[in-house]
Structures are given as C-alpha cells and as structure tokens.
Amino acid sequence: xxxxxxxxxxxxxxxxxxxxxxxxxxxxxxxxxxxxxxxxxxxxxxxxxxxxxxxxxxxxxxxxxxxxxxxxxxxxxxxxxxxxxxxxxxxxxxxxxxxxxxxxxxxxxxxxxxxxxxxxxxxxxxxxxxxxxxxxxxxxxxxxxxxxxxxxxxxxxxxxxxxxxxxxxxxxxxxxxxxxxxxxxxxxxxxxxxxxxxxxxxxxxxxxxxxxxxxxxxxxxxxxxxxxxxxxxxxxxxxxxxxxxxxxxxxxxxxxxxxxxxxxxxxxxxxxxxxxxxxxxxxxxxxxxxxxxxxxxxxxxxxxxxxxxxxxxxxxxxxxxxxxxxxxxxxxxxxxxxxxxxxxxxxxxxxxxxxxxxxxxxxxxxxxxxxxxxxxxxxxxxxxxxxxxxxxxxxxxxxxxxxxxxxxxxxxxxxxxxxxxxxxxxxxxxxxxxxxxxxxxxxxxxxxxxxxxxxxxxxxxxxxxxxxxxxxxxxxxxxxxxxxxxxxxxxxxxxxxxxxxxxxxxxxxxxxxxxxxxxxx
Amino acid sequence: xxxxxxxxxxxxxxxxxxxxxxxxxxxxxxxxxxxxxxxxxxxxxxxxxxxxxxxxxxxxxxxxxxxxxxxxxxxxxxxxxxxxxxxxxxxxxxxxxxxxxxxxxxxxxxxx
Amino acid sequence: xxxxxxxxxxxxxxxxxxxxxxxxxxxxxxxxxxxxxxxxxxxxxxxxxxxxxxxxxxxxxxxxxxxxxxxxxxxxxxxxxxxxxxxxxxxxxxxxxxxxxxxxxxxxxxxxxxx
Numbered sequence: 184x185x186x187x188x189x190x191x192x193x194x195x196x197x198x199x200x201x202x203x204x205x206x207x208x209x210x211x212x213x214x215x216x217x218x219x220x221x222x223x224x225x226x227x228x229x230x231x232x233x234x235x236x237x238x239x240x241x242x243x244x245x246x247x248x249x250x251x252x253x254x255x256x257x258x259x260x261x262x263x264x265x266x267x268x269x270x271x272x273x274x275x276x277x278x279x280x281x282x283x284x285x286x287x288x289x290x291x292x293x294x295x296x297x298x299x300x301x302x303x304x305x306x307x308x309x310x311x312x313x314x315x316x317x318x319x320x321x322x323x324x325x326x327x328x329x330x331x332x333x334x335x336x337x338x339x340x341x342x343x344x345x346x347x348x349x350x351x352x353x354x355x356x357x358x359x360x361x362x363x364x365x366x367x368x369x370x371x372x373x374x375x376x377x378x379x380x381x382x383x384x385x386x387x388x389x390x391x392x393x394x395x396x397x398x399x400x401x402x403x404x405x406x407x408x409x410x411x412x413x414x415x416x417x418x419x420x421x422x423x424x425x426x427x428x429x430x431x432x433x434x435x436x437x438x439x440x441x442x443x444x445x446x447x448x449x450x451x452x453x454x455x456x457x458x459x460x461x462x463x464x465x466x467x468x469x470x471x472x473x474x475x476x477x478x479x480x481x482x483x484x485x486x487x488x489x490x491x492x493x494x495x496x497x498x499x500x501x502x503x504x505x506x507x508x509x510x511x512x513x514x515x516x517x518x519x520x521x522x523x524x525x526x527x528x529x530x531x532x533x534x535x536x537x538x539x540x541x542x543x544x545x546x547x548x549x550x551x552x553x554x555x556x557x558x559x560x561x562x563x564x565x566x567x568x569x570x571x572x573x574x575x576x577x578x579x580x581x582x583x584x585x586x587x588x589x590x591x592x593x594x595x596x597x598x599x600x601x602x603x604x605x606x607x608x609x610x611x612x613x614x615x616x617x618x619x620x621x622x623x624x625x626x627x628x629x630x631x632x633x634x635x636x637x638x639x640x641x642x643x644x645x646x647x648x649x650x651x652x653x654x655x656x657x658x659x660x661x662x663x664x665x666x667x668x669x670x671x672x673x674x675x676x677x678x679x680x681x682x683x684x685x686x687x688x689x690x691x692x693x694x695x696x697x698x699x700x701x702x703x704x
Numbered sequence: 705x706x707x708x709x710x711x712x713x714x715x716x717x718x719x720x721x722x723x724x725x726x727x728x729x730x731x732x733x734x735x736x737x738x739x740x741x742x743x744x745x746x747x748x749x750x751x752x753x754x755x756x757x758x759x760x761x762x763x764x765x766x767x768x769x770x771x772x773x774x775x776x777x778x779x780x781x782x783x784x785x786x787x788x789x790x791x792x793x794x795x796x797x798x799x800x801x802x803x804x805x806x807x808x809x810x811x812x813x814x815x816x
Numbered sequence: 817x818x819x820x821x822x823x824x825x826x827x828x829x830x831x832x833x834x835x836x837x838x839x840x841x842x843x844x845x846x847x848x849x850x851x852x853x854x855x856x857x858x859x860x861x862x863x864x865x866x867x868x869x870x871x872x873x874x875x876x877x878x879x880x881x882x883x884x885x886x887x888x889x890x891x892x893x894x895x896x897x898x899x900x901x902x903x904x905x906x907x908x909x910x911x912x913x914x915x916x917x918x919x920x921x922x923x924x925x926x927x928x929x930x931x
Binding site for chain 2: 358359362363366367370398401402404405406408409413419420422423426464466467470481484485487488490526527530534565566568569593594598599602603606607609610628632633635636640641671672673674675676678
C-alpha cells in the first residue's frame with residue numbers, strides 16, 4: 184500500500200525508461216525488442232488502471248516532484264507551491280487509463296505491422312516517448328510542465344508520422360503538421376508566460392486561486408483555447424489531421440488519436456479548472472460550441488467523398504472531436520447557472536466524457552483494422568479493394584463492431600453517449616441537436632461505403648492470396664473490441680463509476696485547488 | 705446490474721435492446737432457413753448475371769468504384785463541395801493562416 | 817516608455833515571425849520564421865523576470881545586494897530553448913528529406929495530400 188502513493192510518478196517514469204532502454208535492448212535482436220515493447224506497454228497500462236482505482240477510491244492524488252516528501256506541497260513559510268506538482272483527479276485518471284489502453288493496442292499491433300521497416304528500436308523509443316508525453320500532459324498540475332510534455336509528445340509524433348521516410352507523402356504530412364504545431368506551441372508558451380508574469384506562479388491550482396480577469400488573462404485564455412483546440416483537430420484548424428493520421432503507421436495512428444484527446448484534456452482543464460466561473464463572459468463556451476458544430480459538419484461532409492481508407496477515417500476523427508467539443512461547450516455554458524447545470528449541463532458533460540472513452544476505443548479499432556487491410560492487401564485505395572470479407576473474417580467482424588459504434592447504432596456504446604449529447608444540446612438550442620443527428624446519418628453513410636467497397640462484393644482476382652492479419656495484430660484489435668463490448672453491455676456501470684466522478688471532478692474547481700493548497704505540513 | 709441510463713429527458717435500457725436483437729436474429733435465421741441449398745455449382749446457375757448484357761472475361765472484377773458512391777448527394781451539394789474542396793488546398797502556410805485567422809476572430813470577440 | 821521597450825521588441829519579433837511563416841514560399845524561410853517565433857517567446861519569459869535594479873540571481877557569494885531578478889523564468893527559458901533546438905533540428909532534417917523527394921523547396925508545390 185505504501186508504494187502506491189508513488190503511482191503518479193511511476194506513470195511517467197516507466198514509459199520514459201522504456202523509451203530510453205529500447206535503444207539498448209534493441210541491440211539484442213528482434214525477439215528481445217518485441218518483448219521489451221510488450222512488457223513496458225503492459226506495465227504502463229497496469230499502472231494507469233491502478234491509478235484510476237486509487238483515485239476513485241481515495242480522492243485526488245497529489246505528488247510533489249523533488250520535494251522532501253511526496254505530498255509536501257507547501258513548504259513551511261510559503262503560501263503557494265514552488266515545485267512541480269503532479270495532480271491526478273478523477274478526470275485525469277480516466278483519461279490516463281483510456282489512453283494507456285489505446286497505447287497497449289497500438290503497441291501489440293505494431294509488433295508485426297512494422298516488420299517491413301528497419302530501425303525499429305528507434306520506433307519503439309519514439310513510441311514510448313509519445314506515451315510518456317501523453318500521460319504527462321494528462322496528469323500534470325503545472326502549466327509550464329504541461330507545455331513541456333506537449334512538446335515532448337509533439338516532437339515524438341513528428342518523428343513517428345515521418346517514419347516511413349521513403350514515402351514522400353509521409354514526410355510532407357509530418358512537415359505540415361510540424362509547422363502548425365510549433366506555432367501553436369509558441370502561443371501556449373506565451374500564454375503561460377502571461378499568466379506567470381501576472382501571478383508569479385505556474386501551478387494550475389495556485390493560479391486558479393489567485394485569478395481575476397483582466398486583459399492579459401483574457402488574451403492568455405484565447406491563446407490557450409485556440410491552440411489546444413487546434414492540437415485536437417477542431418475546424419478550421421483541422422487540415423493537418425487527415426494528412427498526419429493517414430500517413431502514419433497504423434499503430435501510431437491509434438496512439439495519435441489518444442494524444443489528441445490529451446490536448447482536449449488540456450483545453451477542458453484550462454476552461455473548467457483554471458478559469459472556471461471567473462471567466463465571466465459566455466464568448467468562450469459559445470466559441471467551443473460553434474467550433475464543435477463546424478467540426479462535426481465539415482468533417483463528415485469531407486469524409487463522404489474520400490477515396491483512401493485512412494484519410495476517410497481521419498476526417499471522421501475531426502467530426503467526432505466536434506461532438507466532444509459540443510457537449511463540453513454546453514457544460515461550460517451552464518457552469519454559472521446551477522439550475523441549468525442540474526437540468527442539462529451535467530448530463531451533457533457526462534455525455535461528452537463518455538464519448539471521449541467511446542471515441543478513443545472505436546476510432547483506434549477502425550484505424551487498426553484499416554492498417555490490417557493495408558498490411559494484408561497492400562493498398563489503402565477504396566477503388567481497388569473489394570471482397571476481403573472472405574479472406575479476413577475476424578478483421579471484418581471487428582470492423583463492423585467499430586463502424587456500428589461510430590455511426591451511433593444501438594445498442595453500441597456510441598449510441599448511448601450520442602443520445603446523451605443529442606438530448607442535452609437540444610435543450611440549449613434545437614439546431615445543435617439537428618446538426619449532431621445529420622452528422623450521425625452521414626457517418627453511417629460513409630462507413631457503409633467503406634464496408635461495402637473494402638469487405639463486401641465479389642472476390643477480386645488480385646486479392647486471392649490475401650490472408651488474415653497475424654495473431655499479434657488481431658490481439659491488439661481484440662483488446663479494443665473487448666472494451667467496446669464491455670462498455671456496450673454495461674453503460675450504466677460505466678457512467679456511474681467512471682464518467683460521473685470524472686465530470687464531478689471537472690466541475691469542482693474548489694476541490695482541485697484545496698488538494699494542493701490545503702495540503703502539506 | 706444492467707440498470708437504465710437516465711438522461712434527464714428519457715432513458716436507455718440495455719435489456720430491451722438485447723431482447724430486440726434476439727427477436728430480430730430469430731426472424732432472420734428463420735427466413736434464411738427457408739432458402740434452397742440444392743443449386744449445382746459450376747453450371748449455368750452459378751454464373752454472374754448482368755441483366756441481359758454480355759459478361760466480360762473479368763466480370764468478377766467489375767463493380768461500382770468507391771469514387772462514384774454517393775454521386776447524387778455530391779452533385780446536389782455541388783456549390784458547397786466546390787467551395788469546401790477549394791478551402792482544403794494542402795499548402796502548409798495556409799494551415800497556419802487558418803489558425804491565425806481563428807485566433808484573431810476569437811481574440812476580437814473575447815476582448816470586446 | 818523605455819521600461820516597456822523589451823515588450824515592444826517581443827511583439828515586433830513575434831509579428832515578423834508570423835509574417836515570415838505566412839507569406840514566405842521557401843521552406844527554409846518558414847523554418848527561420850519559426851525560429852523567430854521561438855526567440856520572441858523566450859525573450860518574453862526572460863523580460864518578465866526583470867526587477868528594477870536587480871542583480872544576477874546567484875545566491876552564493878552574492879555579497880550585499882538588495883534585489884535580484886527572478887531565477888524561475890530563466891529556468892523556464894532554458895527549457896524552452898532546448899525544446900526549440902530539438903524542433904529546429906527535426907524541422908530542418910524534414911526539409912532536407914522533402915527536397916530529396918520533391919526536388920523543390922516551394923511550399924506551394926508540396927501539396928500531394930489535399931482535398
């Protein structure tokens with residue numbers, strides 16, 4: 184029991200150690216490198232799930248890096264914290280557990296998917312650096328530390344997207360992503376600088392306690408909101424998403440989906456906890472709602488006309504992020520008004536957070552099945568594929584489950600979270616729910632197109648020798664399918680035990696502040 | 705264990721939907737069982753049929769390509785789609801341009 | 817007015833960087849624009865720590881000083897400089913690979929992924 188207080192630090196240390204030792208272990212050959220990758224992924228997932236259990240049972244966890252004791256947040260005589268403090272509340276632990284499951288699936292998938300490439304110990308190192316950066320973004324309690332982990336995750340993802348460096352499109356996608364990502368990171372740094380200059384603190388709880396709105400804080404809020412929305416793929420800054428997600432290797436795309444969720448986590452941490460009700464005006468919630476509606480609609484209408492499998496799925500990624508932005512924008516809108524919060528705001532937040540879990544699982548599974556098709560059949564072009572259901576039955580089965588979930592067909596988990604979002608956004612403004620429903624229909628349309636052209640249809644001569652994907656790739660996909668099926672069968676349990684504590688922790692700004700400021704000796 | 709999910713405006717019940725799927729599967733299997741299994745493979749009954757047109761050599765490879773799916777939908781929304789595809793230029797500086805544009809618009813709205 | 821001069825410099829360099837990224841066609845000039853942007857952000861962090869009449873924030877053998885400038889933003893800036901270094905290195909190596917693949921450094925030509 185004693186060692187479990189160090190779980191937050193372990194959640195960062197294990198992937199980092201895995202990253203740096205991959206280069207050493209990789210000298211020992213293929214089997215050793217694969218074993219190392221599997222062991223570190225399983226260890227990270229176990230740590231994050233234990234962290235979630237502990238936070239749900241015992242409340243917000245705090246960890247002081249480099250202090251005399253792990254919870255010595257306010258050294259004697261000082262009234263605000265001076266060290267980097269990791270703060271894991273229920274929302275952080277929820278996101279960390281979700282992302283680590285996606286990372287596990289991607290790691291298992293990449294064991295065989297990448298066997299045509301060389302330099303795989305570097306792939307493994309970059310993969311675990313990306314996992315460490317993503318987990319760091321989700322559990323840190325410090326603004327500048329968030330910027331550092333954001334950059335770690337971004338630079339690792341630039342390297343991973345360009346990993347197939349013989350292919351010009353991959354390098355082009357990585358470069359375009361890199362330019363816009365670095366510009367947005369500089370905006371985040373300037374916003375952190377503004378807040379530091381005003382309050383002489385970078386700890387989120389300390390700044391939230393002292394915050395009062397002025398021009399500098401408003402500018403910092405704008406910079407942070409727009410930059411973090413861009414990193415998660417909201418319209419009109421979404422154009423890097425189809426390029427980067429399509430050109431990255433499939434296991435990496437599964438992880439990139441989780442990394443964009445980490446930026447979304449940062450966005451909501453800033454809006455709900457850092458600024459909260461002191462933000463005053465309703466401009467930012469309505470901005471987030473409008474970005475959500477635009478993302479939903481533009482994402483799905485661009486997706487209907489795509490000819491390449493992963494690019495189509497990446498445009499759907501943009502539109503699903505729109506759902507989450509819409510739901511949490513409605514929650515942010517009702518933050519000031521307790522009656523609205525009880526009526527529809529809190530349920531909208533529950534719907535949005537549940538949708539984060541569902542989206543990571545089924546989108547990861549969709550990208551992995553597209554990767555399996557690419558590995559077996561050699562092409563991603565929908566005009567050339569056809570009739571693969573005979574050759575790849577298990578992949579087809581898992582693809583059908585994921586496609587039904589993303590289209591919001593009952594009884595899958597996608598329907599439950601979308602139902603919560605439709606009903607609560609209708610209470611704010613009916614057209615929002617109409618946009619959400621139209622998007623669902625168009626999502627179903629485009630996935631029927633993918634299913635029919637890739638899997639159904641007569642057997643083509645070119646694909647006679649196509650075999651099913653290897654077992655390790657199927658295992659990676661099965662992990663995600665298992666989570667989808669469990670959440671489908673037990674939505675009530677998931678909502679009340681995982682999602683509701685996360686939503687409560689997000690709304691509870693005072694609890695977040697007191698976990699750091701009230702603690703210490 | 706399988707309690708209802710209340711959304712404040714309605715509810716979602718897993719039991720009911722599993723029951724629905726059980727009944728639907730029973731109906732589907734019943735209809736499938738009424739099919740005939742007595743066709744002879746390799747004879748004329750097994751060949752591809754394209755109305756009354758001649759079937760070419762690689763008949764199995766012909767089909768509606770994915771690029772022409774939803775042609776009617778795209779044609780009906782042609783003005784919107786032309787504008788949308790023009791927007792997605794693929795030039796890297798334009799990505800930063802849209803980001804700065806959004807930043808400027810939101811900054812003006814917040815500061816005013 | 818002279819007290820605010822560093823912040824004006826930050827603003828000017830920032831705007832120059834954004835202008836370079838948006839309007840230049842050569843990839844290397846875009847990379848230079850990103851470096852300008854990073855420089856302005858680092859300069860902002862350092863200038864925020866300045867206290868009037870302060871001396872170097874070294875505690876050991878400091879002698880009889882009344883005020884020191886803040887050391888924390890200097891640590892933040894060092895971290896940001898290192899991050900900028902990694903980003904620039906990766907950016908320039910990607911530019912090199914792009915030239916090898918496409919044969920051109922014009923950002924308006926490198927658009928195979930569009931639509």
